[in-house]
Each structure stands twice: as structure tokens, then as C-alpha cells.
Amino acid sequence: MAEKVIAGFTVNVTEEGYLTDKTQWNKEIAAEIAQELGIEELTNAHWNVIDFLQKDYAETGKLPTIRRMKKEGGISTKDLYDLFPEGPLVKAAKIAGLSKPASCV
Amino acid sequence: MKKLLILGAGTAGTMMANHLNKKLDLKEWSITIVDQEPQHYYQPGFLFIPFEIYSERDVVKEKKQFFPKSVEYIQAPIKLIEAEQNLVILQDNTRINYDLLIIATGCKIAPDEIDGLEDGWRKNIFDFYTFDGSVALRNKLREWEGGKMVLHLAEMPIKCPVAPLEFLFLADWFFNVKGIRKNVEITYVTPLSGAFTKPRASAVLGNLFETKNINIVPNFNVSHVEAEDNKLISLDGKEVEYDLLVTIPTNMGDQLIERSGLGDELNFVPTDKHTLQSKAYENIFVIGDATDIPASKAGSVAHFEAEILTENILSYIHGKPLEAHFDGHANCYIESGYNKAFLIDFNYDVEPVEGTFPLPGVGPFSLLKETTINHWGKMAFRHIYWYMLLKGIPIPTVPPHMKTSGKKL
Numbered sequence: 001m002a003e004k005v006i007a008g009f010t011v012n013v014t015e016e017g018y019l020t021d022k023t024q025w026n027k028e029i030a031a032e033i034a035q036e037l038g039i040e041e042l043t044n045a046h047w048n049v050i051d052f053l054q055k056d057y058a059e060t061g062k063l064p065t066i067r068r069m070k071k072e073g074g075i076s077t078k079d080l081y082d083l084f085p086e087g088p089l090v091k092a093a094k095i096a097g098l099s100k101p102a103s104c105v
Numbered sequence: 106m107k108k109l110l111i112l113g114a115g116t117a118g119t120m121m122a123n124h125l126n127k128k129l130d131l132k133e134w135s136i137t138i139v140d141q142e143p144q145h146y147y148q149p150g151f152l153f154i155p156f157e158i159y160s161e162r163d164v165v166k167e168k169k170q171f172f173p174k175s176v177e178y179i180q181a182p183i184k185l186i187e188a189e190q191n192l193v194i195l196q197d198n199t200r201i202n203y204d205l206l207i208i209a210t211g212c213k214i215a216p217d218e219i220d221g222l223e224d225g226w227r228k229n230i231f232d233f234y235t236f237d238g239s240v241a242l243r244n245k246l247r248e249w250e251g252g253k254m255v256l257h258l259a260e261m262p263i264k265c266p267v268a269p270l271e272f273l274f275l276a277d278w279f280f281n282v283k284g285i286r287k288n289v290e291i292t293y294v295t296p297l298s299g300a301f302t303k304p305r306a307s308a309v310l311g312n313l314f315e316t317k318n319i320n321i322v323p324n325f326n327v328s329h330v331e332a333e334d335n336k337l338i339s340l341d342g343k344e345v346e347y348d349l350l351v352t353i354p355t356n357m358g359d360q361l362i363e364r365s366g367l368g369d370e371l372n373f374v375p376t377d378k379h380t381l382q383s384k385a386y387e388n389i390f391v392i393g394d395a396t397d398i399p400a401s402k403a404g405s406v407a408h409f410e411a412e413i414l415t416e417n418i419l420s421y422i423h424g425k426p427l428e429a430h431f432d433g434h435a436n437c438y439i440e441s442g443y444n445k446a447f448l449i450d451f452n453y454d455v456e457p458v459e460g461t462f463p464l465p466g467v468g469p470f471s472l473l474k475e476t477t478i479n480h481w482g483k484m485a486f487r488h489i490y491w492y493m494l495l496k497g498i499p500i501p502t503v504p505p506h507m508k509t510s511g512k513k514l
Contacts, residue, residue: 105306
């Protein structure tokens with residue numbers, strides 16, 4: 001665990017820069033993390049994904065799968081890859097201030 | 106007489122039948138357990154069958170020998186759970202009314218979820234998450250002379266998240282011993298960001314892939330398989346070629362859950378991660394692989410959950426608050442080949458770290474460290490499973506909550 005200044009806010013992050021305290025997240029932080037990940041601007045379509053991730057995480061206590069984002073969130077997989085290229089779930093989760101998609105080791 | 110009904114007689118359901126038979130007042134409660142399969146499989150043993158460490162007979166026993174005499178066992182498929190009416194209907198239309206229901210229907214691989222997989226199924230595409238699959242793969246490996254072996258993980262969550270790693274390490278060992286390792290290219294294809302995702306485990310285990318000469322393709326979310334050309338295709342158009350594909354398809358809860366309208370998009374039942382009570386019905390509890398809780402889908406988790414759930418069911422019956430809380434505790438061996446293994450012990454909040462288990466400072470097992478004793482622990486565990494665990498006999502010095510003593514936190 002470490003501290004990092006993102007968009008002028010001091011926040012607690014993991015070694016890989018994922019926020020560890022959801023209450024410290026805000027939209028400016030999201031925008032700066034997005035830029036670090038090569039996403040210049042967060043559009044409404046990006047926010048739609050981020051909002052769904054946060055809402056679903058609050059309800060279920062875990063990150064949704066790509067399948068769930070499609071079925072429950074109505075977010076097509078193609079859109080997801082267009083918005084967050086390469087690893088969509090990894091990038092979107094980081095921007096949303098949530099944990100990294102992980103296994104047990 | 107009140108009825109406690111358990112659906113599913115795998116690891117979790119069988120343990121619950123044994124625990125509750127001892128704890129419930131049997132003058133007031135009758136216990137029934139339903140399962141369609143007559144055989145109980147020791148599922149951790151499936152991993153060893155392709156590499157001829159175990160044979161079929163090491164992993165199968167008759168289910169009925171694990172139930173107490175006072176528990177009624179019905180071998181039948183289940184048609185529907187009518188939760189609003191506290192009713193379960195079996196395939197033959199037998200109706201069972203319950204006062205309290207435990208869902209322990211597990212999860213299984215769903216190869217249909219990936220287009221094209223069935224075109225090569227059991228020809229040059231195999232699984233090792235089923236009894237038939239691991240036997241078929243063993244038979245294939247007996248004649249296979251080498252080429253590109255790809256181990257593929259479709260999506261999380263899966264039963265036993267460390268099994269893919271164990272499979273890779275054992276494959277490296279197996280082909281070495283067989284003298285054909287130089288002819289085999291081993292590649293791991295995963296939707297995760299790497300083979301290891303937790304910092305402490307990555308730091309210790311991270312170089313294993315390099316030293317064992319195993320390639321990795323991370324961030325690969327599968328779209329479909331082109332079996333004719335022996336290719337895996339990802340959602341963003343990446344391709345991986347294989348000669349032999351060993352796949353871990355999407356894992357899903359039982360279709361009964363979907364039919365009954367009780368599941369999420371993967372047929373897992375929304376469950377309170379601490380009390381193990383269903384989120385939708387207060388007289389339904391859920392245990393083992395059937396839940397949607399963010400714990401590993403593993404036998405050790407079912408084992409620890411069973412002790413917590415037994416307490417909570419007694420509280421529920423007596424109208425008391427559900428005070429026993431499951432902490433997400435899991436304890437898993439990771440076979441690494443050459444008669445060695447790692448051991449990990451973790452929960453919802455604490456990732457796998459170094460230390461000793463089960464006795465703090467003593468062991469005999471070492472956490473997050475490769476030792477021969479860990480391997481023999483895993484080998485001995487099969488007997489503990491059959492003769493203690495399933496019957497609900499507590500394992501000395503291993504309580505359900507994770508110990509923090511003996512760990513480098």
C-alpha cells in the first residue's frame with residue numbers, strides 16, 4: 001500500500017496504482033487515471049461503463065464479468081473494447097476506483 | 106416434523122448432512138438430501154489423472170456411504186425450486202415441502218458457451234475439470250508426441266483457480282520425465298493480466314514460468330475457437346494456434362438455478378458473503394460452488410463454510426441473529442511438479458503470504474514456498490477428505506477462520 005497524488009488529491013493505492021479506498025475516488029481522479037492508461041477523454045459512453053461497474057460492485061461486492069456487463073449493463077463487448085482497448089475490464093476497473101480483476105494468487 | 110432439505114450431495118452438501126445430523130434435534134427435524142449422481146468424485150484428483158499420478162479408482166466412491174443412516178437420500182434429478190412456496194419438485198414430479206433449504210448444487214464447465222469448442226471436443230480439445238475429461242486427456246497424452254500445447258482459461262470465476270497453474274507445472278514435469286519436453290511448447294492463455302495477480306504471490310512465484318519455459322498470453326478474452334485451423338480467437342482479434350488445446354471453459358452454476366429463477370447471469374445464487382444466507386429468501390442458505398460470493402470455488406472453502414453455516418442454521422432455527430461470519434478462508438496446495446508443492450492460505454482481506462501452516466512458527470507446511478512436505482500434504486489430503494472431511498470430523502488445529510499468527514503480514 002502506498003500514497004499517490006492523482007489530480008491533486010492524495011489517495012491510497014496498491015503497488016499497481018489501484019485505489020484501495022473507494023471513498024477517495026472522484027471524477028477528476030478517474031480522468032487522470034484514464035489519461036495514464038492512454039484514454040485521452042472520458043466520454044458519456046465511458047461514464048456509462050464506469051457507472052455500471054460502480055453500481056454493480058456496490059450491489060454484489062465484486063467486479064462484474066464482461067458477460068455480466070453485456071447482460072445486465074447492456075454494454076456490448078465491441079463497444080467495451082473500443083472504449084477501453086486491450087484489457088477493457090482491467091482499465092475500466094482502475095478508472096472506476098475499483099480493485100483489479102484477480103485470481104487468488 | 107420439520108424438513109431440512111439439501112440439494113446436491115457433493116463436498117458441501119455431504120458435509121452439511123453430516124454436521125446437521127449431529128446438531129439438529131432429530132425428533133423435530135428430518136433431513137433429506139437429493140442428488141442425481143450415484144458417485145462421489147474427489148475433484149482435486151482430476152488434475153492428476155492426465156499425468157497418471159492417480160487412476161480412476163483413486164477419485165470415485167459411492168455417495169451413499171458418506172451419509173448418516175438417519176438422513177434420507179434421494180437419488181433423482183431436480184426439476185424446480187418453487188421458493189415462494191417452500192417447495193422442491195423432482196424430475197418424477199415428487200413434491201418435497203421444506204422449512205429450510207440448503208442449495209449445494211455446485212458448478213460445472215459449460216463448453217457450449219464458447220463457439221467452435223465442440224468441433225474439436227475430445228479430438229484435440231480437452232478439459233480436465235470432469236472425470237471423463239481427465240481420463241480422455243490421459244489417453245490422448247499416452248499417444249501424443251508433442252507440438253503446441255495451449256492451456257486456456259475462458260473467464261473467471263472458475264472452480265479451483267490454482268488448478269490451471271498446477272496443470273502447467275505438472276505438464277512441464279510430465280513431458281520432461283517422458284523425454285519429449287523439447288518437442289512440446291507450453292503456452293498459458295488467460296483473460297487476467299498475468300499468471301499471478303496478487304503482489305506477494307507474484308513476487309515469490311513470478312519467475313516460475315520463465316524457469317519452466319512456459320509461455321504466457323495475458324489479457325486474452327476468448328471470442329471463439331476455429332477448430333478446423335486449430336486457433337483460439339480473442340474478442341479483439343488476437344489469435345493463438347494450438348495442436349492440443351486444454352481448455353477451462355466458462356464455469357456455471359446448475360441449470361436448476363436458472364430454471365428456478367434464483368441465479369445471476371452465470372446461474373450462481375446471490376448469497377450473503379458472511380452469513381451464507383440467500384439474499385432473496387431467508388429460509389434458503391447456499392454453500393460451496395453454488396454461491397456468488399467472492400471466495401474461491403474450492404473444497405477447502407466449502408469445508409470452512411460448512412462449519413460457519415451449521416452455526417448459522419442453528420441460530421436461524423432458534424430465532425437468533427446469524428452471528429457466525431465466513432471470512433472467505435481458503436487453503437490450497439499448488440502442485441509444482443517434481444514432487445514439490447506450494448501451499449497458500451488466505452481470506453477475503455488477506456492475500457496469500459509467506460509463513461507456516463497450520464501451527465504458527467512450526468508448520469509442518471510452508472506457505473508460499475515450494476517444499477516436498479507440502480507435496481506429501483497434498484497427497485495425504487485425499488485420505489483426510491474421504492475419511493474425515495466429508496463426514497464432518499474436524500481437522501485438528503485447522504479452524505474455519507484464517508489464522509493471522511504464523512504469517513508474514
